[in-house]
Amino acid sequence: MRIRHKAVAGLTTLLLPLATLVALGAPAEAAPDAAPEATATYAKTQDWGNGFEGKWTIKNTGTTTLSSWNVQWDFPADTKVTSAWDATVTNSGTRWTGKNLSWNGTLAPGASVSFGFNGTGPGAPSKCTLNGGSCDGGSVPGDNPPSAPGTPTASDVTDTSAKLDWKPATDDKGVKNYDVLRDGAKVGTVTGTSYTDSGLTAGTDYSYTVQARDTADQTGPASGAVKVRTTGGGDPGPGPGDKVKLGYFTEWGVYQRNYHAKNIATSGSAGKITHINYSFGNVQGGKCTMGDSYAAIDKAYTADQSVDGVADTWDQPLRGNFNQLRKLKAKYPNIKILWSFGGWTWSGGFTDAMKNPAAFAKSCHDLVEDPRWADVFDGIDLDWEYPNACGLSCDTSGPAVFKTMMQAFRNQFGAKNLVTAAITADASSGGKIDAADYGGAAQYSDWYNVMTYDFFGAWAAKGPTAPHSPLTSYAGIPQEGFNSAAAIAKLKAKGVPSAKLLLGIGFYGRGWTGVTQKEPGGSATGAAPGTYEAGIEDYKVLKNSCPSNGTVAGTAYAHCGNNWWSYDTPSTVRSKMTWAKEQGLGGAFFWEFSGDTANGELVSAINDGLK
Known part of the structure; x- marks a missing residue:
């Protein structure tokens, strides 16, 4: 089984620096006149093991306007800048220079400006000068900034x-x-x-x-x-006995898709969900690491993009998606947010990380509970595709590895934090559910997100056409065990409590082209065209471009022209929710918010169906 959302993640993240990167070039021009009444302060804002993010802040502490700035420092030979933003960064050997751009060189008295960069190596800056004089600030000789106060x-x-x-x-x-x-x-x-x-x-x-x-x-x-x-305010919201209604929010969705935390509120979805999975953090070098740190914590939001209508400032301690999700929680305090790690693209790191489960879990806990954003997150979700089986890469750690991982994470995160996992729905004989001890691991997990979608798709370019998210089996299904009911039944048989299973819904369709047959089982010539990737299209597009004209196995399909698509509609989602309640499941989850309509049709169907 292939999972649609994971493959897209890595590609879009790689495109990010094009929007913010300032090229590294030749050595800088001569420094301007010294400005002793200014400081340059350095901070390492991120460290992901094989690289880091640094930031210089220049502040005019004098009484006259500073017309330009030029920060110079030494790095050890094994430490280098690889990309930068909001300054032109150059080097001559181990001497590095950050020079203002045309728009941010002028600093009035008391004003500050920052520029950042990504780098490799373990070194710290030394011998800093600002406009030829002493930097007199930060992590260099001079006046150090204060420490962090105690947690209030x-x-x-x-x-x-x-x-x-x-x-x-x-x-x-x-x-x-x-x-x-x-x-x-x-x-x-x-x-x-x-x-x-x-x-x-x-x-x-x-x-x-x-x-x-x-x-x-x-x-x-x-x-x-x-x-x-604060006290008062009436009913505090959903209690532990209520159904989970969880949606994935993608880190990279803020770029091409232009989907932000604010859209969860404006669509009406925020009041109809209980949980959000923020995806994805990476797993590399045996640790949990940031995925796209710019989108997560640094992207500056304008007032019209922001959840509360307030624009970010350059000097606030946290920006980006994390700050927007913080604001969303402030408006909708019953929403809990988990940070999801791995996914289709970044699951390869789990095998190495599980050589030391306790150290792996601690690294993830330290990142999720970083004081800068600890209040944003209520737990962690682990999306390993797949333990002791093959996804984009193969793992051969043995059937006990998943239980070992979940136990290590529960021990590290404790009883008050959520610990969940996204797991396979492959219920075929000897398939991925059989490959790992999901039953034994359930005691350490709050719930499993069972990925009951992407059973079939145009990676089988010639077909046969088949719905990617069938609720049940049907005559002619290409692979037995590839349906939601079979997956849920097998997991229950392995000892997973019904209340710890969430049914998965895809907010998108999968399709083929070159199809002449309306019903499933037709031949094809390849993947149907899609907005971001061939063979995939959002529900919000398909509902108009290729409306459903049939149902099979509890889901919908559509034949229009020579294209054939399968996807869930509000009607089939409500029917699936009825089935989930009959099975005693803990609720439902979906991939992902941006595939829904602007007024949240599919989220509304999940909410209505689980009442």
Whole structure:
């Protein structure tokens, strides 16, 4: 079985730097006149083992306008810049230079600007100069920025206010004050270590962090986050006995697809789901790592793109998808979010990582629970395609490896965090469900997302045409065991409780071209054309371009011209939800939000069907 969404992930991520990259070129021009009343501060903002992301921040601490800036530093010979943005970065041997672009060179008194880069190697910068003078900042000789304050604690929480207290930060020249941030936006500045936030909404979740500023006005890293829910507000929302309604939100969807967290709200879907899986983080070098860090934490959102209508600022501690999801949770506090790792493209790293399950689980916990975004996530989802079987690559770790992995992650994440997995739906005799101990692992998992889609598709270019997401078997099905009912039945037989199984729905269709037969089982000449990939198209497109004109095995199909497509409609989704309830399943999940209509037709069908 092939899974549609995983193959697309790697391709789109590779395209990302074209939008933000500033080419590395020849050595820089001569530095402008020295500007002693300015600082350049360096921070390593990401480290994924075989590479890192760095950022320089230039601040005008003087009383006159700075017309240009030029930061120079040394890296050890084994450390190099590979790409950069918001500056022209060049080098001569081990000496590196970051020079302003035409639009960001002028800095008024008190103003700051940053530029970033990706690099390789373990080294830190040294011998920094700014416009020929001392950098006097950051991780270089001079005035260091403050440390992170202690994670705040909340008290005296009412319907409309909450008091926060924290342990002080430290600084080599003294802390001047603290900025208090609510859901990533600054709401107050105090000189002490206590703050009361007011004007809040009853029965609402908020997240608070604190940053210290020193006497040179340098801002240090943010504290850990504390979650606060105000009192009142009536019903807190879905309880543990309610059905799970989970959707995947793709990291790369913010590019070509132009689909953002805000769309989950504007479509009406946010009020009809319980969980979101953010996909995907990578698995490499035995660890969980970021997928596309720009999309996740750095992409600046304008007011019209933002969940709450507030634009990002250059100096806020977290931007990108993570901050938008934080804002979405603030508006819809009953939504829980998991960070999903692996997928079709990035599952190859699981085999190596499982050589040390405890270390692997710890690396993932440390990344998911990073203080900068710990409040965004409520757990982790592991999408290994496939343990002790073949997907894009093959694993031969043995049938016990999946149980070992889930146990290690439960031990690391504890009982209060969600630990889930996306698993195969191949119920054929000796197939992928038989290859791993899904029954034994279920005790450590909150639920399984059973990928009951992509059973058939145009990788079999000549057909026969068949629905990619059949609920049941039917006469002429190309492969026995390739249907949802068979997968659920086999997993139950292996000891997986019904309540820990979620039925999968694809918000897209799979299709062939060169087809003359309306019913399934026809011959074809290849994959039907699709917007992003041949053989695949979103439901929101197909409902108009090739409306369904038949059903088989609980799903829909359409024959239009010489193309043949299969996909789920609101009607077939509701029928599948009825079946899921009859089976006692824990709920349903879908791949993925952007395939739905602008008014969330398929999400509404899932919600209605599971009531």
